[in-house]
Amino acid sequence: MVTRYMLGNEAIAYACCEANLDFASGYPGTPSSEVIDTLRAQKLRDFYVEWSVNEKVAFENALGAAWTGVRSLFTTKHVGLNVAADPLMTSGYTGVKGGFVILSADDPYAHSSQNEQDSRIYAKFAGIFCLDPANVQEAHDMILTAYPLSEEFEIPVLFRPTTRICHSKSNVGLNEIGKDGVGTEHRTGDFGKDPKQYVVVPAHTRILHKKLIEKQDAMAEHLVKLGLNRAEIKEGSKTAVIAGGIAAEYVREILPDDMSFAVIGAYPIDTEWLASFVGRHEKVLVVEELAPVIEEEVRQVAGKTGVFGKKNGCVPYDGELTLEKVSAAFEKAGIKSRRSFAPVAPVADLPPRPPILCAGCGHRAVFYAMKKVFGKDAVFPSDIGCYTLGIQLGTVDTTICMGASITIGSGISHVDNKQIVSTIGDSTFLHTGIPGLINAVYNGANQTVVILDNRITAMTGHQPNPNTGITAKGEISPTISLEAICRACGATFVETVDPYDLLLLLQTSTKAKDTKGVKVIIARQPCVIAAKKSGLKRRRLTVNPDVCIGCKACVRFGCPAIEFFDKTASITELCSGCGICAEICPKSAISQEVI
Amino acid sequence: MTQQAGTGTKAGTSRGTGDNDSFDLLIVGVGGQGTILASNIIGEACILEGRNVRSAETHGMAQRGGSVETHIRIDGRYGPLVPTGAADMIISFDLLEALRYRHFLKPSGTVVSAEGIVVPISAFQNNIEIPSADWIKEQMSDIKLITVDAGKLAKDAGSILSQNVVMLGAAAKILPLNKESLLKAVEELVPKKTVEINKKAFLLGYESA
Ligand code: SF4
Numbered sequence: 148m149v150t151r152y153m154l155g156n157e158a159i160a161y162a163c164c165e166a167n168l169d170f171a172s173g174y175p176g177t178p179s180s181e182v183i184d185t186l187r188a189q190k191l192r193d194f195y196v197e198w199s200v201n202e203k204v205a206f207e208n209a210l211g212a213a214w215t216g217v218r219s220l221f222t223t224k225h226v227g228l229n230v231a232a233d234p235l236m237t238s239g240y241t242g243v244k245g246g247f248v249i250l251s252a253d254d255p256y257a258h259s260s261q262n263e264q265d266s267r268i269y270a271k272f273a274g275i276f277c278l279d280p281a282n283v284q285e286a287h288d289m290i291l292t293a294y295p296l297s298e299e300f301e302i303p304v305l306f307r308p309t310t311r312i313c314h315s316k317s318n319v320g321l322n323e324i325g326k327d328g329v330g331t332e333h334r335t336g337d338f339g340k341d342p343k344q345y346v347v348v349p350a351h352t353r354i355l356h357k358k359l360i361e362k363q364d365a366m367a368e369h370l371v372k373l374g375l376n377r378a379e380i381k382e383g384s385k386t387a388v389i390a391g392g393i394a395a396e397y398v399r400e401i402l403p404d405d406m407s408f409a410v411i412g413a414y415p416i417d418t419e420w421l422a423s424f425v426g427r428h429e430k431v432l433v434v435e436e437l438a439p440v441i442e443e444e445v446r447q448v449a450g451k452t453g454v455f456g457k458k459n460g461c462v463p464y465d466g467e468l469t470l471e472k473v474s475a476a477f478e479k480a481g482i483k484s485r486r487s488f489a490p491v492a493p494v495a496d497l498p499p500r501p502p503i504l505c506a507g508c509g510h511r512a513v514f515y516a517m518k519k520v521f522g523k524d525a526v527f528p529s530d531i532g533c534y535t536l537g538i539q540l541g542t543v544d545t546t547i548c549m550g551a552s553i554t555i556g557s558g559i560s561h562v563d564n565k566q567i568v569s570t571i572g573d574s575t576f577l578h579t580g581i582p583g584l585i586n587a588v589y590n591g592a593n594q595t596v597v598i599l600d601n602r603i604t605a606m607t608g609h610q611p612n613p614n615t616g617i618t619a620k621g622e623i624s625p626t627i628s629l630e631a632i633c634r635a636c637g638a639t640f641v642e643t644v645d646p647y648d649l650l651l652l653l654q655t656s657t658k659a660k661d662t663k664g665v666k667v668i669i670a671r672q673p674c675v676i677a678a679k680k681s682g683l684k685r686r687r688l689t690v691n692p693d694v695c696i697g698c699k700a701c702v703r704f705g706c707p708a709i710e711f712f713d714k715t716a717s718i719t720e721l722c723s724g725c726g727i728c729a730e731i732c733p734k735s736a737i738s739q740e741v742i
Numbered sequence: 743m744t745q746q747a748g749t750g751t752k753a754g755t756s757r758g759t760g761d762n763d764s765f766d767l768l769i770v771g772v773g774g775q776g777t778i779l780a781s782n783i784i785g786e787a788c789i790l791e792g793r794n795v796r797s798a799e800t801h802g803m804a805q806r807g808g809s810v811e812t813h814i815r816i817d818g819r820y821g822p823l824v825p826t827g828a829a830d831m832i833i834s835f836d837l838l839e840a841l842r843y844r845h846f847l848k849p850s851g852t853v854v855s856a857e858g859i860v861v862p863i864s865a866f867q868n869n870i871e872i873p874s875a876d877w878i879k880e881q882m883s884d885i886k887l888i889t890v891d892a893g894k895l896a897k898d899a900g901s902i903l904s905q906n907v908v909m910l911g912a913a914a915k916i917l918p919l920n921k922e923s924l925l926k927a928v929e930e931l932v933p934k935k936t937v938e939i940n941k942k943a944f945l946l947g948y949e950s951a
C-alpha cells in the first residue's frame with residue numbers, strides 16, 4: 148500500500164483503475180470533471196475513455212459497455228443526471244453484466260451549479276444502489292466495493308460524492324497499480340443476446356420491474372453486511388445520532404464518547420436494521436446534507452422515539468453543512484456535544500471580488516457588441532459556461548440549464564416582440580443546443596443565436612469536445628463544422644466572425660438585427676487560456692498616458708487587465724494582447740507595446 | 743489487504759478524542775495566484791512526515807479571478823472545512839482577502855499576508871472605493887499580522903511567479919512542519935526548471951518573517 152496526498156476525484160479515478168475499470172465516459176461538470184481527466188492522463192491507459200457529447204450519450208455508451216460484461220463508469224455532475232435520467236430510470240430494470248458505476252457529484256451550496264438537487268433521490272427513484280462516501284479515503288474504498296456489488300446484484304451503483312469530497316484532498320492509502328497484478332485484469336466485452344433483458348417492450352418490462360422490486364430487500368440487507376451502513380450502540384445512551392455522507396465527519400468531531408451513532412453510507416437502507424437501532428433510543432438526531440432522505444426513513448420507523456432533523460428546524464435543507472451548523476443542530480435538538488463551534492460573522496461591506504471573464508476572452512467582445520447593437524431592451528437568454536459571467540456586463544438575462552438559451556429565446560420570441568439574442572458555447576451547443584435550433588427554425592422563431600465558439604469546454608477545466616478536434620485520449624478526431632450543422636438545421640443566415648475583429652462583429656450583429664427569422668452568428672476565437680497553453684503569444688498593449696483623457700470607455704469594457712488610477716487607464720501584465728480595448732478607445736491612446 | 747474489502751470503510755464510526763488536535767489554516771487569495779500549489783506543498787510535506795491532512799479547495803467558476811480559499815487541517819482526521827473563529831493561521835496572497843477571511847482566525851492566531859491589493863475590476867467599473875492598506879491593517883490590529891513584500895522577494899528570487907512560495911516560506915516558522923520537509927515538497931512539486939528559483943523564494947520568505 149502507498150499513501151499519497153490526493154484530490155478526492157483523483158482518488159476515485161485511481162480506485163477505478165485498481166478495480167480493473169475497462170470503460171469510462173462522461174461529460175465535464177464541476178465538481179466531477181477531474182475523474183475522467185485523471186483517467187485520461189494515466190500513462191498506462193489499458194482501458195477505454197471518452198468525453199461524450201452530453202450526459203445521456205455518455206450514460207448509454209457506458210451502459211452498453213456494461214451489458215457486454217466489462218466494468219464501466221459514467222461521470223456527471225448532479226444536474227447532468229437529469230439529462231441522463233431517461234436511460235437511468237430503466238437501467239435498474241435491464242440491469243448489467245459487468246459492474247456499472249454512475250458517478251453523480253452533488254454540489255451542496257451550489258458552488259458551481261444552478262441548483263442543489265440530491266442524487267440520492269434519483270437512486271431511490273430508479274431502484275438502484277447509492278453509495279455516499281464521508282471522506283476521500285472512503286470514496287476510494289467504496290469504488291472497490293461498488294464494482295463487485297454491482298455485479299453480484301446485476302444492478303448499477305450510483306456513487307454520490309459531493310463537492311467537499313471531490314475537491315478535498317487528504318492522505319489516501321492506495322493499492323499500487325501494477326503491483327501484485329492490481330488493476331491489470333481487463334476483460335473483453337462479449338454481448339450476449341437476451342431480448343427479454345435488453346428490449347424493454349411492455350411484455351418484458353413488466354416482468355423486469357417485478358424482479359427489480361424483489362431485489363430491494365436483499366440489496367438493503369447486504370449493505371448492512373458490508374458495513375456500509377453501520378451502528379455503534381453505547382449501552383445506556385438514550386440519545387443517538389444518525390449521519391450520512393460527509394455529515395458523518397462533522398458529527399464524529401463533536402460526538403460525545405458515550406453516545407450511540409449510526410453512519411449511513413449506502414442506500415437502500417434496511418428498515419428492520421434501522422428500526423432496531425432507532426427503537427433503542429428515546430431521541431435521535433439525523434444529520435445529512437440537502438434532502439431529508441435518511442430522516443424520512445427514520446421517521447417511518449421511529450415509533451415512540453423523538454426524531455430531530457430538518458423537519459423540526461435543527462438541520463437546514465439547503466447549503467452545505469459545517470461544524471458550526473452541526474453544532475447548532477446538536478444544540479437545537481437539546482443534545483450535548485463534546486465540542487461546540489459558534490459561527491463568527493465576516494467583516495461586513497468589503498468590496499466583492501466575483502469571478503470574471505479572463506483578460507482577452509473573446510466572449511467579452513461579443514457581449515460588448517451585442518449591447519451596443521441590440522440595446523439594453525433586447526432580451527439576452529444565455530447558457531452554462533464561462534460566458535454566464537456575462538451577467539456582470541448586462542448581457543445574460545436568463546440561465547436555467549444546458550442548451551436552454553436557444554429554446555427559452557424562441558419561446559419568448561413567439562409571444563414578445565423584443566429583439567432576442569441567445570448566447571451559447573460550442574460545447575453546450577453540441578450538448579443540447581442543436582434540437583433547440585432545429586425547433587426554432589422549424590417553428591419560425593425570430594431570434595439571433597450567437598455561438599461563442601472557443602473550441603473547448605473551458606469552465607470545467609478545458610476539456611476537449613468534438614469541435615476541438617482531439618479526443619479525451621489525445622487522438623485527432625474528424626473535423627465537424629458548426630456552420631454546416633446550423634445550415635443543416637435549416638438556418639439560412641449563418642455568419643462566422645472573429646470577435647477580436649470588433650468592426651466586423653458590430654456589422655454582422657447589425658445585419659442580424661435587421662433580418663427576420665433565425666440568424667446564427669458563430670463568434671470563433673480560441674479560449675485565451677487554452678491558446679496560451681498551446682504556446683500562442685500576443686504582444687501586450689499599453690496606454691499612452693499623455694493621450695488618455697480618462698473617459699473610462701476601456702474600463703467599462705471590463706477587462707481585468709485594465710486599471711484606472713489618477714484619472715488615467717493603465718494595462719497590467721494580465722493583458723493577453725487581444726487588442727479590443729485599442730479598438731474601443733476613442734482617442735487611440737492604446738497600442739501594442741514596443742519591445 | 744484484499745482489493746474488495748477497502749481500507750477504511752469499517753472504521754468510519756470511530757470518534758475523536760482530545761481537543762483541537764489539528765493545526766487549522768486557510769490559504770486565501772485571488773483565483774490564479776497559486777493558492778493550490780501552496781496547499782499542495784503543505785499536503786506533500788505532511789505525507790513526508792507521515793501525518794494526516796485534510797484540505798478543501800476552490801475549483802470551477804471562482805478560479806476566474808474571483809476570491810478563493812483553501813482550507814487545510816494538518817493532523818486533521820475529520821471533515822476538511824475549518825470552522826470560523828478556529829483557524830490557527832491564515833496565509834493570504836492579498837491584503838483585502840486577508841480581511842475578507844479574518845473571521846476564520848481564532849483570537850490567538852496569526853495572519854501572514856502579502857503586502858498589496860489586487861483591485862477587483864468591478865471596483866473600477868462601479869466606482870467602489872478600495873480601502874487603503876493602512877485601513878485594512880488597522881482592522882486587523884487586534885490580531886497578530888505579519889506582512890511580507892512578496893512581490894519584491896519573488897523578483898529577488900528570480901521570478902515574480904514565485905510569490906506563493908515566498909508566502910509559504912514566510913509562514914513556515916509558524917507551521918507545525920519541518921522546514922526541510924517543506925523544502926523537499928517544494929522541490930517535488932514545482933516545475934523542474936524553476937526548482938532553484940522556488941527554493942530561493944522559500945528561503946527569502948522564511949528569513950523575512
Ligand atoms: S477560460 Fe477561456 S472561455 Fe473562460 S473566461 Fe477565460 S478565456 Fe474565456
Ligand code: SF4
Binds near residue numbers: 718724
Ligand atoms: S488588449 Fe486590452 S482588452 Fe485585450 S487583454 Fe489586453 S488590456 Fe484586455
